[in-house]
Amino acid sequence: MHPTLRYLSGRLLTTALVVVGAVTLLFALTLLVPGNPASVLLGPRATPEAVAALAERMGLDRPLHERLLMFFGQVATGNLGTDVISGRPILTMVMEVLPFTVTLTIAAIGLAVLVGVPLGCYAATNPGSRGDRVAAVLSVSFIAMPNFVVAIFLLLIFSIWLDWLPVLGAGEPGDVLDQLVRLILPSVSLALGWVGYIARLMRSSLLEVLGEPYIRTARAFGIPDRKIVYKYALKNAAIPTVAILGLGVGRLLGGAIFAEIIFARPGIGTLVYDAILTRNYPVVQAGVLVVVLLFVLTNLLVDLSYAWLDPRLRPQKGVA
Amino acid sequence: MTAPPLAAPLLDVQGLSLSFATARGVARVLRDVTLAIPRGRIVGVVGESGSGKSTMASAVMRLLPPNLHAVTGSITLDGTDLLALPPDAMRRMRGRRVAMVFQDPMTALNPVFRVETQMVDVQRNAFPDRSRRELHARAVEMLRTVGIPAPEKRIRDYPHQFSGGMRQRIVIAMALLCEPELLIADEPTTALDVTIEAQILRLFEDLRAGFDGSILFISHSLGVVSSLCDEVVVMYAGTVVESASARDLFTNPRHPYTRLLLECEIGEGDGRGERLRSIPGGVPDLFDVPDACIFAGRCPQAHDRCLQGVPALREVAPGHRAACVLA
Numbered sequence: 001m002h003p004t005l006r007y008l009s010g011r012l013l014t015t016a017l018v019v020v021g022a023v024t025l026l027f028a029l030t031l032l033v034p035g036n037p038a039s040v041l042l043g044p045r046a047t048p049e050a051v052a053a054l055a056e057r058m059g060l061d062r063p064l065h066e067r068l069l070m071f072f073g074q075v076a077t078g079n080l081g082t083d084v085i086s087g088r089p090i091l092t093m094v095m096e097v098l099p100f101t102v103t104l105t106i107a108a109i110g111l112a113v114l115v116g117v118p119l120g121c122y123a124a125t126n127p128g129s130r131g132d133r134v135a136a137v138l139s140v141s142f143i144a145m146p147n148f149v150v151a152i153f154l155l156l157i158f159s160i161w162l163d164w165l166p167v168l169g170a171g172e173p174g175d176v177l178d179q180l181v182r183l184i185l186p187s188v189s190l191a192l193g194w195v196g197y198i199a200r201l202m203r204s205s206l207l208e209v210l211g212e213p214y215i216r217t218a219r220a221f222g223i224p225d226r227k228i229v230y231k232y233a234l235k236n237a238a239i240p241t242v243a244i245l246g247l248g249v250g251r252l253l254g255g256a257i258f259a260e261i262i263f264a265r266p267g268i269g270t271l272v273y274d275a276i277l278t279r280n281y282p283v284v285q286a287g288v289l290v291v292v293l294l295f296v297l298t299n300l301l302v303d304l305s306y307a308w309l310d311p312r313l314r315p316q317k318g319v320a
Numbered sequence: 321m322t323a324p325p326l327a328a329p330l331l332d333v334q335g336l337s338l339s340f341a342t343a344r345g346v347a348r349v350l351r352d353v354t355l356a357i358p359r360g361r362i363v364g365v366v367g368e369s370g371s372g373k374s375t376m377a378s379a380v381m382r383l384l385p386p387n388l389h390a391v392t393g394s395i396t397l398d399g400t401d402l403l404a405l406p407p408d409a410m411r412r413m414r415g416r417r418v419a420m421v422f423q424d425p426m427t428a429l430n431p432v433f434r435v436e437t438q439m440v441d442v443q444r445n446a447f448p449d450r451s452r453r454e455l456h457a458r459a460v461e462m463l464r465t466v467g468i469p470a471p472e473k474r475i476r477d478y479p480h481q482f483s484g485g486m487r488q489r490i491v492i493a494m495a496l497l498c499e500p501e502l503l504i505a506d507e508p509t510t511a512l513d514v515t516i517e518a519q520i521l522r523l524f525e526d527l528r529a530g531f532d533g534s535i536l537f538i539s540h541s542l543g544v545v546s547s548l549c550d551e552v553v554v555m556y557a558g559t560v561v562e563s564a565s566a567r568d569l570f571t572n573p574r575h576p577y578t579r580l581l582l583e584c585e586i587g588e589g590d591g592r593g594e595r596l597r598s599i600p601g602g603v604p605d606l607f608d609v610p611d612a613c614i615f616a617g618r619c620p621q622a623h624d625r626c627l628q629g630v631p632a633l634r635e636v637a638p639g640h641r642a643a644c645v646l647a
Binding site for chain 2: 215219222223225236309310312
């Protein structure tokens, strides 16, 4: 088999194993919650008949291994069942709000990279300067602030006091400008900590790379400083940042819950949050499952991007 | 600027002193170093570790570490005082006027770019008007010249796909592509094993014919320098102790340090159980340099006069200079 193909299939296999593990854990969720999920869902005043009927509809009366298999079957076919409260297919409910969360996460990551990377590059190329120290203080403050606090302050300052930006919601459907404007505060509140993180990481890895002998070689051949920093050093220094970003997507998806609640945006976060409040576990499972899948997918992409960034990590046929 | 007379050396280093600020204090790494490289010649610089030979080369390139404390003296390349150049003008000198090959080929090439990218980029400074295709073709030809097999294919590879010797050939090819007037080779074979070292030395010898610039060849081994260089400069603890034509230096060394260095190497590798010779004592402390001959502490012939001031580098025979009161 071609080494690239073998690498890819190996990587896909581990990804599949992670997904299987995650699905099993999600299944265990229904076993771990105290009480019968059906009675929890229907509340204390439900009749035993109603509970039994719902339990049967949810398949809770079957043996454990059968329920696990059923759950895997549901996940595999994408048929996640029907929501007992609204009577709508759960998958549809998740898919309706998924674009909002994905947009928010991409906007936050994009913002963090677009601000953090140049900030880190500036700090690394001017170490010890006033700008570097200001960037350091800002970065550490950004990292230290929990993003829900940032979200509340942003809301207070820009929506309530200054009245520059709309307060709540994701914007009118079809009105792209309105949607973009309403994306600003949530994505900034999610991105701010990551700006600090990426700036610090970028600074230290770029400083390290700039001390490498091959950078000295590039200087010895008169290659301009800008090209050395932004071409020769940046690609080497990007590797740790990309690794952190892979994990960051998972954290951002989790952090999106706060931003979505505070800014009253639809999304996986609000969906799961509301489902938890109503003890609607099938919806919680579905929401978390989608987040897990997104996370696993991003990490697969990150792993593949390592090979793009660093040819030494590519599968080799042999070295001459 | 008027062109310097033809007899003027290509590189003229005059009274170069240089110190670094360290946690222990100021280290006077180079003191009053004077040497000249005539056009079209290969000059070897020999000395043990810490003698300042690499620092001297870095000073010529103006690629000194940031803890540089002070520099005095002058480094003149073809009439231009390099130490007086603004940074950007110095950058433009690098590559097309003076290029450098480094000691460790394993780390000298950028691991995440193809050899092709790096070989094309180094030429941009020297030949800004040439097309990428042209620069690529030159790079392939130069790889062939330095002995990389199937260069049109291998140029697409990454550095880690080459062995150490091959990588050093690539770095040498990069330097030659810029057609510099001065090529500095800083111990280009030290990191390689003996057979590869011999191959790279042969490559330098072969290149002499096709390269009309001058070469400053740094080595810790007199043996390496002897076969390759026209002239040899011996450095010790940050000063030049002797300089002469290669033949004069080997047949008639005048400085006791050079003599000891030659004896050390003659004893090398005859494999008959004779212990390797070494010079007793260690390299002197550069934080507290005495006002005396820097080698006096280790010199078997040292006497009172050696402790009365630093001996000047003076001509002891035509074209042969030594910094020793006894020479």
